[in-house]
Amino acid sequence: MLTKAPKGTKDILPEASAQWHRIEDIMRDICARYGFMEARTPVFEHTELFLRSVGDTTDIVQKEMYTFEDKGGRSVTLKPEGTAGVVRMFVEHGLFNLAQPTKMYYLNTPVFRYENPQAGRLREHHQFGIELFGAKSATCDAEIISLAMDVLKSAGVEGLALNINSIGCMECRPGYNTKLKAYFAENENRLCNMCKNRLQTNPLRILDCKDEGCADIIADAPLILDSICGECAGHFDLLQSCLQSIGMDFRINPKIVRGLDYYTKTVFEIISTEIGSQGTVCGGGRYDGLVAEVGGPDMPGVGFGMGMERLLMVLQSQNKAITPLNAYDIYICSMDEEGAKQAFRLAKALRDAGVSAELNHGGKSMKAQFKYADKLGVSYVAIMGQDELEKGIIKLKDMKGGPEDELPIGTAVEAILKMLGKDKRFDDIEGV
RNA sequence: GUGGGUAUAGUUCAGUUGGUUAGAGCGCCAGAUUGUGGCUCUGGAGAUCGUGGGUUCAAGUCCCACUACUCACCCCA
Numbered sequence: 393m394l395t396k397a398p399k400g401t402k403d404i405l406p407e408a409s410a411q412w413h414r415i416e417d418i419m420r421d422i423c424a425r426y427g428f429m430e431a432r433t434p435v436f437e438h439t440e441l442f443l444r445s446v447g448d449t450t451d452i453v454q455k456e457m458y459t460f461e462d463k464g465g466r467s468v469t470l471k472p473e474g475t476a477g478v479v480r481m482f483v484e485h486g487l488f489n490l491a492q493p494t495k496m497y498y499l500n501t502p503v504f505r506y507e508n509p510q511a512g513r514l515r516e517h518h519q520f521g522i523e524l525f526g527a528k529s530a531t532c533d534a535e536i537i538s539l540a541m542d543v544l545k546s547a548g549v550e551g552l553a554l555n556i557n558s559i560g561c562m563e564c565r566p567g568y569n570t571k572l573k574a575y576f577a578e579n580e581n582r583l584c585n586m587c588k589n590r591l592q593t594n595p596l597r598i599l600d601c602k603d604e605g606c607a608d609i610i611a612d613a614p615l616i617l618d619s620i621c622g623e624c625a626g627h628f629d630l631l632q633s634c635l636q637s638i639g640m641d642f643r644i645n646p647k648i649v650r651g652l653d654y655y656t657k658t659v660f661e662i663i664s665t666e667i668g669s670q671g672t673v674c675g676g677g678r679y680d681g682l683v684a685e686v687g688g689p690d691m692p693g694v695g696f697g698m699g700m701e702r703l704l705m706v707l708q709s710q711n712k713a714i715t716p717l718n719a720y721d722i723y724i725c726s727m728d729e730e731g732a733k734q735a736f737r738l739a740k741a742l743r744d745a746g747v748s749a750e751l752n753h754g755g756k757s758m759k760a761q762f763k764y765a766d767k768l769g770v771s772y773v774a775i776m777g778q779d780e781l782e783k784g785i786i787k788l789k790d791m792k793g794g795p796e797d798e799l800p801i802g803t804a805v806e807a808i809l810k811m812l813g814k815d816k817r818f819d820d821i822e823g824v
Numbered sequence: 825g826u827g828g829g830u831a832u833a834g835u836u837c838a839g840u841u842g843g844u845u846a847g848a849g850c851g852c853c854a855g856a857u858u859g860u861g862g863c864u865c866u867g868g869a870g871a872u873c874g875u876g877g878g879u880u881c882a883a884g885u886c887c888c889a890c891u892a893c894u895c896a897c898c899c900c901a
Contacts (some may be wrong), residue, residue, distance in 0.1 A: 452900080507898090508897095586898075600899095672900065765860095
């Protein structure tokens with residue numbers, strides 16, 4: 393137990409961190425091009441925030457939150473999603489007073505949900521996400537979808553499907569809900585047990601049911617796209633024509649509904665079929681009522697969350713994972729304590745000059761040191777044994793082969809920089 | 825929360841109808857080469873066989889429970 397990570401959590405081993413760095417760099421770069429700036433919010437928030445934003449009838453709130461009371465008697469909750477904290481920040485700091493829209497992203501934000509883990513699902517996972525406040529045009533929706541696809545494309549992912557839908561607004565959705573409920577109520581006895589339940593709680597989600605018996609009923613269910621108001625329809629049309637104008641493929645999927653209550657109009661998912669049944673790599677949509685819901689002005693917003701782990705899984709399955717190589721430029725061999733001291737000093741001078749250097753930290757024979765240097769993948773090994781110290785030199789061996797050079801210690805840094813093809817940035821080690 | 829599968833060395837896996845001292849590859853350490861890596865050869869360390877109980881003369885192997893991992897449902901990134 394002591395040496396076991398908690399259920400549903402994953403360590404990121406040193407050998408894997410390069411993967412993360414790579415996609416983080418891509419995300420930062422693309423966000424900058426689109427004019428989004430990074431925002432960081434606390435890992436926990438007042439529980440009330442999520443009840444209000446995510447919705448107190450959702451599964452996330454009802455059974456998946458890590459909620460606890462702190463020593464001051466406050467109920468706090470570890471983030472079960474990324475949007476609420478950013479909305480709170482937007483309102484608390486009055487960012488709505490700035491010129492709009494406000495464009496923010498968050499990166500590597502840990503998200504906690506008490507779920508049963510499976511392929512592509514963890515209790516702690518990490519999200520990259522975008523939030524855009526203060527503009528209601530569908531061009532914004534198109535912009536963030538475009539950003540998401542750019543990130544995925546830059547990462548090298550192929551074959552992901554973009555699904556979009558509109559679930560209407562506060563004006564037109566209630567009417568559709570009534571229609572849908574009436575339709576399913578007529579066919580209630582043919583629905584699966586779970587859907588009979590959903591008929592009461594959230595009939596929209598019946599559309600998402602995979603039960604075969606339900607599928608027949610769903611096939612003839614009224615479509616939300618036929619019921620949305622003129623404004624929503626116009627909004628959805630503009631989104632589609634924006635996406636078409638940049639040649640982006642998408643599929644209108646009237647069944648995607650999303651599990652968070654705050655969505656309005658646009659919802660979308662970017663899905664992989666290669667990482668198991670939890671294939672949604674990115675999901676999001678518009679949330680025009682959310683800012684007002686948590687106490688801010690009536691301001692529209694749109695955003696998405698992208699699962700870092702799922703993205704990495706797709707990259708892995710497509711063999712796009714990079715092999716990390718933390719290769720030192722040089723390893724410094726030594727045979728005794730005096731040599732180790734000199735090696736330490738040389739390593740420091742090399743590191744100051746921009747060279748990645750490692751040295752013998754004791755206890756290894758020369759043979760073992762070379763073996764180790766080989767495993768590290770260094771280009772050069774410098775030898776500082778007794779013979780060399782007496783003569784005031786180091787021997788430098790090119791690990792690809794060739795004769796060893798003898799270099800006076802005083803000019804070793806400069807010579808090594810030259811061999812490595814690096815610019816000299818600092819003075820040579822003095823008085824050695 | 826529900827269901828299926830799995831659990832043997834750091835790791836990937838063998839282990840016969842229950843049978844006496846639980847093996848291998850890779851990795852790690854060392855030697856062959858007393859100051860020189862890769863290739864090869866030799867040797868070594870490393871396993872309370874997930875935990876607890878039961879059946880049996882005898883359990884890694886059979887039975888039960890628990891735990892963990894894993895896949896799936898639900899839901900979501």
